[in-house]
Amino acid sequence: MNFLFEIGIEELPARYVNQAEEDLKQIITQELSNERIKFMDIRSFSTPRRFSVIVENISEKQEDLDKKSIGPSINVAYKDGVLTKAGEGFVKSQNATIDDIKVVENEKGQYISIEQFIKGIATKDVLPKILDTVLRKIEFEKNMKWSDKEFRFARPIKWFVTLLNGEILPFEFEGIKSSNVTRGMRIFASQNIVLENESDYEKTLEGNVVIPSREKRKQAILDSVHNNCEQDGDRVVVNDYLLEEVVNLVEYPYAIKGEFSADYLSLPEDIITITMETHQRYFPVLDENGKLTNKFVLVRNANEYSEIVKKGNEKVIEPRLADAKFFFDEDLKTKFEENTLKLKEVVFQKDMGTIYEKVERSLEIAKYIINELKLQTKEKNILRTIELAKADLVTNVIGEKEFTKLQGFMGQVYAEKQGEDANVAKGIFEHYLPRYQGDKLPETLEGAIAGISDKIDTVVGCFAVGLKPTSSKDPYALRRAVQGIIMVALEMKLNINYEELILKVLSIFAKSKKVKESNVEKEIIEFFKQRLVNVLSDRYSKDLISYEINLEKNITELEHKLSVLAELSKTDEFDRMVNLLKRVKNIIKDEKISGIDVKENLFEKEEEKKLMDFIKKFEDSKEKSFDNKTRELLHNSVVIDDFFDNVMINSENQEVKHNRLEMLSRLMKLIDSIVSI
Template sequence: MNFLFEIGLEELPSRYVDEAESNLKKIAEKELKEERIAFSGIESFSTPRRVAIIVKDIAEKQADLDKKSVGPSVEIAYKDGALTKAGEGFIKSQGATPDDVKIIENEKGKYISIEKFIAGKPTKEVLPEILSNVIKKIEFEKSMKWSDRTFRFARPIKWFVTLLGTEVLPFEFEGLKGGKKTRGMRYFAPQDVEISNPDEYVSKLRKNSVIARKAERKAEILKSIKENCENDGDVAIINNYLLEEVVNLVEYPFAIKGEFNADYLDLPEDIITITMETHQRYFPVKDANGRLTNKFIVIRNAPEYSEVVKKGNEKVIEPRLADAKFFFDEDLKGKFADNVEKLKEVTFQKDMGTIYEKIQRSKKIAEYLADELGYGAKKKNILRTVELSKADLVSNVIAEKEFTKLQGFMGSVYAEKQGEDKEVALGIFEHYLPRYQNDILPTTIEGALAGIADKIDTVVGCYSVGLKPTSSKDPYALRRAVQGIVQVALDSKLELNYEKLVEKAYEIFAADKKVLDKNVVKNVVELFKQRLSNVLGEKYSKDLISYEINLENNIVKLNDRLSVLLELSKTENFETLINLLKRVKNIVKDNKDEIKISENLFEKNEEKAIFNLGNKLELLENKEFANYIQVLLNNANVINNYFDNVIINTDDETIKNNRVSTLKKLEKSIDKMINI
């Protein structure tokens, strides 16, 4: 027997649909398990007007329960043969009487216990309360009350389907009763569709112009685009984020292709596509040669074509593009660099100051980076990139038109059109990179260093004024910023010491603003280690990363060290070496005293050999890491032979201390290169 539960709604915002479906399934699964109702699986469904689940093979009754509860120890539960308050409290909490008490004994002693047999109730008796709990536990970022109801939900609930097998499960919530009737697509199908049993739910809805499965709706969108809009050689530009949004705006999609005035193609492509995607939820269209066309694709929420809908959307897009063109032309009338002064009026964050002040700090950081990394010849361009990096934030296209997704891109366009160096113009766009996971990375040193300077100022500034990320919130995306710095440094092969960078950024910020936290450098360095481990974890194991993460602050050199260890870890002797080094560390871990080693006290050749190995490794410490580790690996037998043939904890205290000090000398050198 299957159970269908559907919550019918007024249209949900697209961003809530997936969340509501996921939460309904997850919460229902948890509640059913807690109530001991067995089932073989749960399938979930969603459209803008409904979220639903089908519980497969649901049991007809709860499982019986033999419940055994252990209470306080006998000494605590009884005093002078009478129950104490602790004993009485436990018995009462179990709904039992003193006669139900049993004494059990385990390795810790004797305890009082209550054993109860709870017979399972019929599922149809338990389900209504479960459904009420499920509905109440589905949460949204924003919710509302409606009519005279006290309950809050993302949108008003209009109906319930509660079908247990072929029978309606009696259920009522906020005055709405469960039934077997759902609703087809608004305007194109009956609003009174009867479901006879859960197995016909999907097919019955489809006959009434509703595709209940998201994956099938997405496939239908792509199919409709291909059949209706790409049959003449045109190709839709399908960005996944827009597809994910549109699929939750429709119950049955139909793709329609429209056109707009070709004169608007003189605008930068990104303005056109952002206008279509962000403001209209249209898919842009390219021709067979990959050029952007004056066409768009709208996904209609209907099972059929409409010329009226086509014409209506064509009328809507033209004013949008006209606005964009007006603001773009207005921006080009003024001098782009003059926008920098306007940033004095734009607050970045109340304790961190204006965006103008942020730029001045970032310029100082960028100058430090240029000198530190050997890009003095490029310093003028790098500082110009930082200077102009935020100038487009007060442009008409972004500030008035609210095309925030074009930050950096518009600055790049304006800068190039007004004669800035091409690498400066490109760097303005690239300083935002990477913007999201798997995004492209900067190709210019201007973009790379301007981006690092901007990001590290944000991170250090936020930590300085008490805006550290928490486990659940990171409103200023500080983790992403640090991860971006790491990715750019690795990709551009920048020999960047992140600890020095943090110290420099902190020094610059502290000279400009009041610092509210004393542990900024320490905390930001720790954040770098976490993000480094995250990025490098894609290539290296946690163990390898742990060996080096606290020893090397240069991001590129750290990666190089791990690359060496990765190759060596594939050899058969590597694990043996690691175990030997752990053994060395364990022996000397409690040795705090520095005792001068006396070669005259060596009694065996193995002592001399390990002493010489320590000397040899000390000479290699500041040289190539790969060579050091290779020498260490090649001499694993020296350490092994030492342990096999030398007794360290000998009765002679002087000899014992000399041997421990010999190992300490070796361990100190190794610890600088690989921290086991």
């Protein structure tokens, strides 16, 4: 037999729909398991007005249960042969009687126990309790009180369908009684649809202008877009994030193509597409050459009155584009660089100062990086990029809050139109990159250095004034900022020592702002290091990273060393070398030795001499590259192996023993400069 549970609701915000469906399925699965009710599968559905599950092949009753509960020890349960309060409490908690008590024994002693046979109850008698629990466990970002009871939900619940094996399962919640009656689309279908059985649920709704399956609805959107809007050579841009939202705005999708005045195509394309996608939930349309057109595609419920709906939406988008064009034209009347002074009035954070002050700090940070990386030929462009990087924040297009997503992009547009160097203009946009996981990275040095300077100022400043991220909150996106710095440094192969950079930035910040936190440099360095581990963990094992993370502070050099170790780790010799070095470390870790005073005249074995020769040779190779030194260590690990096989460290002669430990200590000091095992 099957069971259908549908929750009918006033229209949910699109962002709630997926989670509501997933929560319903997950919670009912867990509760059925808790109640020992078996089933074969659970299918889930959702639209803006309902979310539901069909439990397939649900068992007719709970499984029987042989329950054995162990209580307190005999000494605690009884006193003078009479049950104590602890003993009585245990019996009561098991819904048992004194006659049910048994004594069991294990390795810890004797305990009272109660064994019970619990016969399974009919599923139809258990389900109402389960449904009540499920409804109270479903959570939303925001809830509202919608009845005279204390229960809160995202939107008022309007109906329940509870159908078990073709029969209505009696259920009532907050005064709403369940039935076998569901509802079609609000306008174009019946509002009283009797469901005969669970299996026909999807088919019956589809016949009443509702597609309950999210995946089917998504495909219906794509098919409708193609069939209705792409037959004339146009190509509709269906972005995944917008598709995921639109699929939860409609119950029976139908695509319509509308138009707006071609005059607005003089605007930057991103302004037009954001107006369509973000403000109106329209899909942009390209011509056969990939150029943006003055058309858009909207997805609405069903196809009735399509011409009226089309004209209405065309009237809506025109004023939005008119506002955007007005803002854009007004911005072009002002010199873009003049906006930088207006940043003195824009507070970044009360303890960190204005955006203007932040730009000034970023300029000083950039000068340090330029000097460290010897980028003097790019200095003029990099500093100009930073000077203008935040200037678009006070433009009309961004400042009016309509197009805040375009910060950086609009800066690039204005800079290009007013004759700035092409790399400077591009760098203004790129200094925000990456903005999210998987985003592109800067292609210009201008964008890379400007972005690193801006991000590290934010990170250090926030820590300095006590705005550290927690496990649940990171309002200034400091994790993303550090990750961005690391990814850009690796991509552009910038030899940045992150510890030295952090200390420099902290000193720059402290010149004009109060550092509220003591010992903050260590916290920032550790925070940076952890993000570095996270980024590198996508490429290298945690073990390899642990060998170098505390030795190498240069981001790109660290990555290079890990790539060398990763290649060597593919050989059998590598594991042997690691084990040998761990053995050396364990032997000397508690010994008070310097590693300096090795007396060769105390050598008794040839293997001691060979190991000492290797140590000397290794000491003489200080100028060699990391690659050469690690390969040399790897290929000579047999010398260490032979030493352990043939030399007894703990010689009865204490002087000889000490000498051998001194030699191992000297070896370990060399190794510690290369890898930290």
